[in-house]
Amino acid sequence: MAEPVWGPVHRDIVDLLADHPADVPAVVDHLTKLQDLLVRLPPLEASCPLADFNRLYLVITESVLDGLYDGRFADPVFLSRLDVEFAARYFDALRLWTESSSTTPQAWACLFERMRGPDARPLPSAAAGVNAHINFDLPFALVTTFDHLESEPVDGSDQHRDYLEINAIFADRIPMLRRGYLDRWQLIIDMLNGDFDDWYQGELVEYTRDVAWRNAQKIWRCRHDPHARDGERARLDQTAASFGRLLLSPLGALLQ
Template identity: 70%
Template sequence: MTQPIWGPVQRQMSTILQEHPDDVPAVVTQLQALQDVLCQVPPLLNSNPLADFNKLYLAITENVLDRLYAGKFKDPAFLSRLDVEFAGRYFDALRYWTEGSPACPGVWAGLFTRIPGPDARPLPSAVAGVNAHINFDLPFALVTTFDHLGTDPIDGSDQHHDYLQVNDIFAEEIPGLRRGYLDRWQLLIDTMNGDLDDWWQGEMVEYTRNVAWRNAQKLWAIRHDLAQLDHERRRLDRTATGLGKLLLSPFADFLQ
């Protein structure tokens, strides 16, 4: 009999992934439930590389929810729908992996295979998850969001303004989250570097999310051409998968 992918928490994981959240509070709830279960997956438990990403994703999403409650977005319907569509692609990838489905994107599979360890490191693992979610998932989430709302991805629009505001959320959250992944000696080096590490990682997130917006505009233009759309999906997956391998390689230890 094949060993369950999630070991002793296979049933809990399957139950969580049966849910399909339809608003941002439900996304937060599902991410919280995932975090609890991921930290119980043997053999790494709390050092599970996917838990490292999920923790970061949860913090960002909670900040988005706080801003929604505070009325900080110009088009809250857009931001809410994008958050749901975005999270759904992550949950779908997990569902496919749990079911052993070939539909699981290659970029996510590259991170999921690291779950048993032993060479997973916290910060590169979290960044590899961000790579999968932004470079691959985000353009498609934007397309389905605009399609649902009946609007176009236009530069300078209220939707684009709100999209860029999420960069500010990353800038707020990155310093504390990044230091949470570091060992004591790494924290000493980080202190010596001042704000440099926080700055360049914030710049990388902003650049990557800008590329995702441009890719979404390209996908939007071909959304009715299924063959071309599938070609672009495979291309983006290959590109993100290659970057993910680099991020999870010994070369990426500089991140840590």
């Protein structure tokens, strides 16, 4: 009999993934519970590559929730719905992997495959998760959100400005998050580099999220054409998977 995908925490993860969170506080709750389970996953346990990404995702989502409570966004209904749709795609990918489904997006599978070793370095692991979630999941989450709200992705709109505001959250949180993945000797090099590493990684996130917005606009125009939409899905999945494998390769370890 095949060993459960998630080993000793398999049943707990299956139960957690049984439903979708309905609002941003529930997304935070799901991510928190998932993190507690991932760090217990053998053989890597606390160094689980997926846990490295999930921790980053949790911190950013907590910051988004704080922003919603503080009135930071012009259209909190849009931002909340996007956060829920965005998270649903991550949890769906986890669910498909749990079921050993061949339909698991390759953008995510390349990271999930590393959970039983060989271990990947923390920063490339987190980057691979960000790559899958932004380059593959985010455009479709945007399209589903706009469709639900009977709106559309228009440059310069309140929704677009709120979307760009998330870049500011990343920029604020990246320094702390990135240093949390570094060893002591790497922290020394990081200190010598000053703010450069934080700056270019912030610029990379901003650029990547802008590409996701453009891809969402492209998908939006063909959303009623199943063939064209499936083509976009396959293209984005393949592109994100190729970049994810590079991040998780020995070359990608140079990120850290």
